[in-house]
Amino acid sequence: MTANPGEAITEPEGGPARHIPVLLREVIDALEPSEGKIILDGTFGAGGYSSALLDAGATIIALDRDPNAISAGQALVEHYAGKLSLVAAQFSDLAQHAPAEGLDGVVLDIGVSSMQIDEADRGFSFQRNGPLDMRMSRSGVSAADVVNRAKVSDLTRIFGFLGEEKHSGRIARAIEKRRVSEPFATTRDLANLIETVNPRKAKDKIHPATRVFQALRIFVNDELAELAQALFAAEQALKPGGRLVVVTFHSLEDRIVKQFFADRSGKVSGSRHLPMVEAKPATFEPLGKGVVHASEAEAEINPRARSAKLRAGLRTQSAPRAADMSIFDLPDLASLAKMGA
Secondary structure (H helix, E strand, C coil): CCCCCCCCCCCCCCCCCCCCCCCHHHHHHHHCCCCCCEEEECCCCCCHHHHHHHHCCCEEEEEECCHHHHHHCHHHHHHCCCCEEEEECCHHHHHHHCCCCCEEEEEEECCCCHHHHHCHHHCCCCCCCCECCCCCCCCCCCHHHHHHHCCHHHHHHHHHHHCCCCCHHHHHHHHHHHHCCCCCCEHHHHHHHHHHHCCCCCCCCCCCCHHHHHHHHHHHCCHHHHHHHHHHHHHHHEEEEEEEEEEECCHHHHHHHHHHHHHHCCCCCCCCCCCCCCCCCCCEEECCCCCEECCHHHHHHCHHHHHCEEEEEEECCCCCCCCCHHHHCCCCCHHHHCCCC
């Protein structure tokens, strides 16, 4: 799988335009918030989507696994007095926080937030030297644990699949050689090593470490499996007529969302040489004309919007189906998390 040109995974993801929610107008149009509707914002962040939805009259249940986001969001909770509930939770668990009658909408903005990138002590950015951490929830295995303890073969798989890094093997071997004498502790330390192995060329638009940092962040936070589980959870939690809106920034994420909606639309894929496959009831109908991109004007103002893609679906009357991770064709990287960190 190759990222589209310009979709890349550049270091300024989240960009200098801090606190600007991407595709805000398009998200609001897709969700159609109004008085009496209950919408779950699974990726609260700085509260951009939640605030706009609240201003449109909806009641919001917002989730975030970052304790910093929960703390910073208390001012909004007070401001909207009873209309906003802010919960420390992963969005894969969103069904547990939905009302019994179901949700009218779910919105997910996938990826690291600009706030996390801006804070050096979170370790997401090599442009701001800090501890090699990258944990959104501030718990569990850190990026330093992975870099210093994982096998070369595992690092190669992580960098190659999750970062789409074509020099993954060479970088992994260089990491193994260096960490014997001195473990990696900071973001700049790792970035410098990668740049030594894969020097930056004048024509390169992104730093050589960008894809490795993306891969580590996705792995440390189990982001692809989280997204897949969140889509299944939204299917469970949305009432008939409810709307699911997902904004992604990388081809890996967008592919998962696209595969989910294709599978849940009731379409049957098969071959004339194989037995007929029984069509399954559609649990979602497509909203809009497919994928939505940011306008040139928005991308100019907010660089994070350049690679953004929005996909949306309308929940049907059909009962939710069982969660089936096989529809996403993801490699099994889960076992790597048990590396003794």
